[in-house]
Amino acid sequence: MLDIKNIRQNTETVKEKVAKRGMDSGVIDEVINLDQERRELISKTEELKSKRNKVSQEIAKKKRNKEDADDVIKEMRETGDEIKAIDQRLNEVQAALTDQLSRIPNLIHDDVPEGRDDTENVEIRKTGTPRAFDFEPKAHWDILEALELADFERAAKVSGARFVYQTGDGARLERALMNFMLDVHNQNGYREMMTPQIVRKEAMYATGQLPKFEADLFKIDGMEMYTIPTSEVTLTNYYKDETLNNEVLPAKFTAQTACFRSEAGSAGRDTRGLIRLHQFNKVEMVRFERPEDSWNALDEMTNHAENILNLLEIPHRTVLLCTGDIGFGASKTYDVEVWLPSYDDYKEISSISNMTDFQARRGNIKFKRDKDAKPELVHTLNGSGLAVGRTMAAILENYQNEDGTVTVPEVLRPYMGGQSKLEQL
Numbered sequence: 001m002l003d004i005k006n007i008r009q010n011t012e013t014v015k016e017k018v019a020k021r022g023m024d025s026g027v028i029d030e031v032i033n034l035d036q037e038r039r040e041l042i043s044k045t046e047e048l049k050s051k052r053n054k055v056s057q058e059i060a061k062k063k064r065n066k067e068d069a070d071d072v073i074k075e076m077r078e079t080g081d082e083i084k085a086i087d088q089r090l091n092e093v094q095a096a097l098t099d100q101l102s103r104i105p106n107l108i109h110d111d112v113p114e115g116r117d118d119t120e121n122v123e124i125r126k127t128g129t130p131r132a133f134d135f136e137p138k139a140h141w142d143i144l145e146a147l148e149l150a151d152f153e154r155a156a157k158v159s160g161a162r163f164v165y166q167t168g169d170g171a172r173l174e175r176a177l178m179n180f181m182l183d184v185h186n187q188n189g190y191r192e193m194m195t196p197q198i199v200r201k202e203a204m205y206a207t208g209q210l211p212k213f214e215a216d217l218f219k220i221d222g223m224e225m226y227t228i229p230t231s232e233v234t235l236t237n238y239y240k241d242e243t244l245n246n247e248v249l250p251a252k253f254t255a256q257t258a259c260f261r262s263e264a265g266s267a268g269r270d271t272r273g274l275i276r277l278h279q280f281n282k283v284e285m286v287r288f289e290r291p292e293d294s295w296n297a298l299d300e301m302t303n304h305a306e307n308i309l310n311l312l313e314i315p316h317r318t319v320l321l322c323t324g325d326i327g328f329g330a331s332k333t334y335d336v337e338v339w340l341p342s343y344d345d346y347k348e349i350s351s352i353s354n355m356t357d358f359q360a361r362r363g364n365i366k367f368k369r370d371k372d373a374k375p376e377l378v379h380t381l382n383g384s385g386l387a388v389g390r391t392m393a394a395i396l397e398n399y400q401n402e403d404g405t406v407t408v409p410e411v412l413r414p415y416m417g418g419q420s421k422l423e424q425l
Helices: 003-009 013-019 026-066 070-102 138-144 152-159 169-187 202-208 233-240 292-313 358-363 388-398 409-417
Strands: 124-128 189-194 198-200 225-227 241-245 249-261 277-287 318-320 330-342 345-354 366-368 380-388
Touching: 003 013, 003 026, 003 198, 013 026, 013 345, 026 070, 124 292, 124 345, 138 388, 169 189, 169 249, 169 277, 169 380, 169 388, 169 409, 189 380, 198 202, 198 233, 202 225, 202 233, 202 358, 233 277, 233 380, 249 292, 277 292, 277 388, 292 318, 292 330, 292 388, 292 409, 318 345, 330 388, 345 388, 358 380, 366 409, 380 388
Parallel strands: 189 249, 241 366
Antiparallel strands: 124 318, 198 225, 249 277, 277 380, 318 330, 330 345, 345 380
């Protein structure tokens, strides 16, 4: 959520940055008007409450002196009714203001390029060269079927479309990838966590999924609770409503969880294979930083995501997202994209974002530089490290052999009991 003081003091800059995201900047005028009415109502009600206190004292004085106080009592009741009406309107205005603020995206960093969609993202670097096959390579969904590594048909029978059973070596490879990623992030100083996978609506609000993106979530019927779309939600909310000591920062967490997404509005996109499922595994990185340290932390996190693919020796590239592609809560985002031969293109496998104080303001997460200092909002950052199913798809496609087998990347072999190949049983 944006700082209302910043909106008030830098209205034109805020309107300009909101407009660059494709949002009607008129919403900022609505916010300014609501904020102005809110402040006027607060001033008026404080004035009336002061008047009521004085009248109350006058009534007490008249009663002590056994004087007629009926006219003053009438005045106090009228003042009380006026205060009640103003308070009711104040509650309505505050609710409307909060709702409007909750739907305004974060302010983009000055480095973010302008663009309509992902075709206008800016490539930062490219690592590795896509393999030149001397045979016709298969798509990962065909490899999964041929080697009996996954079963989509039986998953559809049990849960519907876009679910999967990982089977045999497919399940082992998925587990190996999760353990490998967590171990690498542990070595980079991230504290490993196992988190809840069902959360209250307040947690979803804090990280920005609610209210704007409720259609993308799975809600538990009859309860104000949701399955998580990413462990960004649970890791970021770990410090919700807390003020941290300075020495706690930076705090770096990693976790592997299942992620649940309804994929609203994605009909027809990536319907085959492991790229776009309703349930998938992901290893997440989340950091809490002092504001002055968060931009260096963003670069470091991006390197940590890239490092997983470097160790797996899979070609990839990193892009800076443009204004038309950046996420709602992010101020600046890098996507790491992995090469997939079946697409003859790079596909996103990690988004790493600096959310600045956007989530911290919603979740009331602060820190104090020393015991006498005024509390400040932390900066939160998050990034996939990595999406496990997409990493598995990249391994199957980039490490496939002409005889139908798949070579296991060397760094994963210790996690698979030394197994060097995936082959048909």
